[in-house]
Amino acid sequence: MAKKKRIMITGAAGNMGGETLKLLKNDLSKCELLLFDLDNPNSRQKLKEYEGLQGVKVVYGNLLDRSLVYDCVKDADIILHIAAFVSPAADEFPERAMQINYGSAKNIIDSIIESGRAHVTRFVNIGTIAETGDRMPPIHWGRVGDPLKPSVYDYYAVSKIAAERMVIESGLSYWVSLRQTGIMGPAMSKIQDPIMFHNCLDNVLEYVSDRDSGRLMRNLCIKDIDGELNKGFWQHVYNIGGGESCRISTTEMYRVLYGKLGITNLDYVIDPKWYATRNFHGQYYLDSDKLEEYFHFRRDSVEYFYQSYLDNLGSLVPVAKVITKLPGGQRFMGSMIKRTMKKQAVKARGTLRFIEDNDTEKIDAYWGSKKNWGEIPDKLSEVKGFTDWKKAIKLDHGYDENKPAEQLNLEDLKGAAKFRGGECLSTDMTTGDWTRKLDFKCAFGHTFSASPKLVLEGGHFCPQCERESWNYKERAKREPFFAQVWYPLQGETDGREYKKIVSELDAEKK
Known part of the structure; x- marks a missing residue:
């Protein structure tokens, strides 16, 4: 046996x-x-x-x-x-x-x-x-x-x-x-933490x-x-x-969840100014x-989460359904929920705490600027939300993806590196070899070795840039590949460099 x-x-x-x-x-x-x-x-x-x-x-x-x-x-x-x-x-x-x-x-x-x-x-x-x-x-x-x-x-x-x-x-x-x-x-349905306000209202998962x-x-x-x-x-x-069946925006998820409690007007529950508009x-x-x-593992839809949420609330659900049917009931229930949620928003790492402390670094990260935050409407019903959810913009990966993998060659890698603002320094490559490391230089002059698998399939590039900071504004200027995920979401003056305080090199010293 x-x-x-x-x-x-x-x-x-x-x-x-x-x-x-x-x-x-x-x-x-x-x-x-x-x-x-x-x-x-x-x-x-x-x-x-x-x-x-x-x-x-x-x-x-x-x-x-x-x-x-x-x-x-x-x-x-x-x-x-x-x-x-x-x-x-x-x-x-x-x-x-x-x-x-x-x-x-x-x-x-x-x-x-x-x-x-x-x-x-x-x-x-x-x-x-x-x-x-x-x-x-x-x-x-x-x-x-x-x-x-x-x-x-x-x-x-x-x-x-x-x-x-x-x-x-x-x-x-x-x-x-x-x-x-x-x-x-069930675990997600129990989350009570400031991170819930980092999840932007127009975000999707x-x-x-x-x-x-x-x-x-x-x-x-x-x-x-x-x-x-x-x-x-x-x-x-x-x-x-x-x-x-598991694709949904944050706002739509709230709409369904609170709708199950009888709250149909989200203005009673959600203050748009409490939510980040980027950086999640x-x-x-x-x-x-x-x-x-x-x-073949898929069985559940997002309805599973809604039921988990209701199960977590338990006996509060029938009570809420009765109250929200009464005159002024939706406003009353909404204000109660809102007060509970605000306790998280004002904690450390909470979005309201960033505003109250005038923490410009955090404000810039989560809204782009204090001005951007100020322009957010006071009511969700006044927010012009995104609607064209089915339109997919397929990003360019910098090489011919229709080409059979076994035909990938050095010229493909040189073109991909250029699209990433850098250069492939290697002078030879075995055609179709995705695993052997090649030498590269990034847009900031750092040299490193990486396999085509890491770069083209994984989306990784310069490890030194990754270790040092979040320097997305400057990267977007130099790297057409990265610019695709920066400019559509940022204003012309948005963005600053944020130094990182730890990298894997620190972990290797332990």
């Missing part, structure tokens, strides 16, 4: 990891599970039922513990690296975000290589939609290969970009990076449910174990999205169907 494949799941007690585990526990006839999470009461409680279960090993510890990680990784056949230190906590503790998100991936990759299984072990890295940052209308449709543009202060995205670069250039035979979108479900995310992970593992997963799946970057993340995907074609 063939030896069962061992699947290691990091962040097994988390949202996505937990849903993955619920499904994989039914496949123990085909696999063994190694569940890894931090040693704290929450993890202990969520994983308690799996302790002692035949075919399951639970390990509590820290992914920055190199020795412990090696012991877990050396016998793993498939590693689902789901664990992460995410926003909003990552925004408050950027050094910790980089240490955990970059450091954990580095420890796993190093352990795979040291165990002599670089050409055997499957490594599934979970990236994030936040890597491409603000994609407000009219450039709200995107795909893998678009410019990376983490929002200012978003160190979760910054750390994930550094980790993904390392994964792509790792030399592993079986790696994949899946950029996760917003995960809807193609969400995916926690359950569908778990189904994706499970189907990936079992399809690989059964020998049904095409080898061509590996060594690529993909966007995770729930498809058409989100998009609809032109390419998320690729994963669906591989793994």
